[in-house]
Amino acid sequence: MALIQATNITKNYRVGDEDVPALRGLSFEIGEGAFAAFVGPSGSGKSTLLNLIGCLDHPTSGTLLVNGTDISTLSRSSAATFRGEHLGFVFQDFNLVPVLSAYENIEYPLLMVRGWSPEKRRERVMKMIAAVDMTEQAHKRPDQMSGGQKQRVAVARALVGEPRLVLADEPTANLDHDTAYRILNLMKTMRDDYGTSFIFSTHDPKIMHEAELTFTLEDGRLQSEGVAA
């Protein structure tokens, strides 16, 4: 069974008295262990699609199964539980909690979402922090880290709960080219090591070539679906 199965999904936003379509009948499938990208210009619907897959929003019509669950049936609280258990998120602006250290930011989902025991948490956080090569900076707070370091912590936070899928909305947009490639390589390594699927959005043509599977969106429609050679 595919990890993501979208059938004719649409999403409209109400602006004033009008319904503005953001997604217009998208159908696609993404399998386990994918390293996929949604590409397209601004306003093409990439973020909307990521929000739907991330159970942050419901489609207006159509069916979207994530890990076999129809996300349009989830309540607010069940959606939060689903996200906490099956999904990880990486944001363009890193979105780390400013009052927590790198270690504590990575620990947060295990502590506040999963409620793991201290020993179990420590073991997992140390493993993840080492995997993203941030052991030396574990005590640093976000304002003491570079953009690349912040994004590595964000990747570790997304992966610490061993989710089936990590969604990354423009994860490299605020990084220089070298750092962006390093983050993408880190994500790929994580996919290889942990079997976690990654889906990210980008409008940068160089970055999108790093994806193994690309979905090109334009004006809310799926223009093409391609597999890297």
Add this chain to the structure above:
Amino acid sequence: MTSTLKLAARNLLRYRRRTLLTALLITLGVTALLLFVAAAGSFKQTMVGSITDSMLGHLQVHRKGYTQSIDNLPLNMSLQPNAVSKIESALKADPEVAAYSLRVKLGAMFSNFTENTSIRLNGVDPVAEDAALPGLRQRINEGDKSGPLVEPGKVLIPTLLARGMKVKVGDSVVLVVTNASGSVNGKNFIVGGVLDAITGPGGRDGYIHINDARELLRMDKPEVMEIAVRLKTIGKLSEVQQRLNSKLDEIRNKEDKPATELHTWSDLSPFANIVRMIDLMTLFIRIMLIAIVLVSVMNVMLMAVYERIREIGTLAAIGTQPGKLMAIFLSEGLLLGLVGAAAGIAISYALVAFLNVSPLVFNFGREQITLYPHLDLIEVLGVLGLAVLVSALASLQPAWRAARMDPIQALRHV
């Protein structure tokens, strides 16, 4: 829970100046309330102590209707010996009654042989009066404080009268009374002491021996106008009043109606109204504290939610349950109230300790009152609980707002 509180503490420290100012406001409010309560409590205690220990006692028994005309000191409304005996039995049987004193109350003409004036007198048994009103002796500012309170043939007079009539301890004076049948009788007395006046009914009365009072009034049987009762614990006043009322109710007059009436000190003294006023003012200050805490904490928490919208969106996106988000913000408000109130309590204890070393002295009427404020633990815990509860209530709406926030909208917030 610990991790939520830890996170809340870190978030509060994120905006140090704002947190400090808000906590300071709560601290000031709590300090003001506790100092007022401590000072007002000391004032009440001093005044009530002065009234009950040197004037009224905790309870008083009279013949039915006597208190209504007490200003005229009626001689025909006395308690008859058989009624007095029954009342004494009831008082002796009650385990909370510490002492009681039988009084004959009368009005007299006071003469220093050149001038006359009127005086209200209490005829008392010195030993019983001393036991029931231990503070009366302390009011003697001229004369022997160590001997019997008042000896036969002697009179204790209030300061104002002594000054106005230019008499002093050891001087000879005459007291003239008109008895119940209308005949006039007079007797020479020696001024045995001069009493400080205190505020309230009976605060400027004189005292003579009960036998002298009966002799002046030519009583053929030992009648009594008033019985002043002292309790072991003033806190049990209502309980004893209820118990004695049911016993005294059994003493009936010829019409088979209750022959006696029992009053507490607060029924007889206008100071009880001042006590009620002080309690009302305490309530108003309490309401002000609630308003201070409510407005300041709510303001801070609304700001905190507004400033952290993206953070809330992130935490919600990574799976934090709405309830947990609410708990994070509620804990911040709660912690703010707790820290502010705790600091206020600490400062209050320090100031109260200082005021006990350098007490406040001021004049109330003709009395000089020295305040020794005291903080009652229950009151302190009540104020702490109030501040924390109001802080939690003030954080409720902002926390609810954070918990209900749409993660997408929150993540998009700039």
